[in-house]
Amino acid sequence: MFVLITYDISTVDEKGKRRLRKVAKICVNFGQRVQNSVFECKIDPAQCKKIEIDLEKIIDPKQDSLRFYYLGSSKGAKVKHIGVRVSYDIEGPIII
Amino acid sequence: MFVLITYDISTVDEKGKRRLRKVAKICVNFGQRVQNSVFECKIDPAQCKKIEIDLEKIIDPKQDSLRFYYLGSSKGAKVKHIGVRVSYDIEGPIII
Numbered sequence: 001m002f003v004l005i006t007y008d009i010s011t012v013d014e015k016g017k018r019r020l021r022k023v024a025k026i027c028v029n030f031g032q033r034v035q036n037s038v039f040e041c042k043i044d045p046a047q048c049k050k051i052e053i054d055l056e057k058i059i060d061p062k063q064d065s066l067r068f069y070y071l072g073s074s075k076g077a078k079v080k081h082i083g084v085r086v087s088y089d090i091e092g093p094i095i096i
Numbered sequence: 097m098f099v100l101i102t103y104d105i106s107t108v109d110e111k112g113k114r115r116l117r118k119v120a121k122i123c124v125n126f127g128q129r130v131q132n133s134v135f136e137c138k139i140d141p142a143q144c145k146k147i148e149i150d151l152e153k154i155i156d157p158k159q160d161s162l163r164f165y166y167l168g169s170s171k172g173a174k175v176k177h178i179g180v181r182v183s184y185d186i187e188g189p190i191i192i
Contacts, residue, residue: 004100004165006102006130006131006134007131008131008132034102034163035102035103035104035133035161035163036104036133037131037132037133037134038102038134038163052176052178055178056178059178059179060179061178061179061180062179062180063179063180064179064180065131065177065178065179065180065181066177066178066179067130067131067134067175067176067177067178068175068176068177068178069100069165069167069173069174069175070173070174070175070176071165071167071173072173077100077165077166077167077168077173078165078166079163079164079165079166080148080163080164080166081161081162081163081164082148082151082152082155082157082161082162082163082164083155083156083157083158083159083160083161083162084157084158084159084160084161085161
């Protein structure tokens, strides 16, 4: 299945910055980072459940948000990209 | 049609911050802000074309990126949300 994961992590403090890095590290194991907080994942339902559980453990639900878009078949959605394509270093500084 | 718009705008300088505000202002006219840089839009093909053209004029393609996910019918995709739901003030300070 094709799952799009998007997130907002509040990085007003150090704890938030750590959460952001942890979330990115998990997502990068399952999919392709296409923007700073957007990952495209081709995963099976078991993997999908795992990533949901893992991410839910990390985030602070009072400050952060996660969204999973279940886009059905492995073909996924039609996508148009405009602009730069960047490779992100999840160990690097936080990008606004 | 249901279109998901995601963006990364480089805000390392004032020009970038202005671009970010302009992009958000346009998106908010067409859809629902669900995260800082993620909008869900229920729009017709003409509106979709307009928003693509408008946004492409604003962004710097060497620094910024835009993605449009065309999710078909107005029903859109199955979505799971975890965590906080925030209302954003696009005139307010930039949220990381």
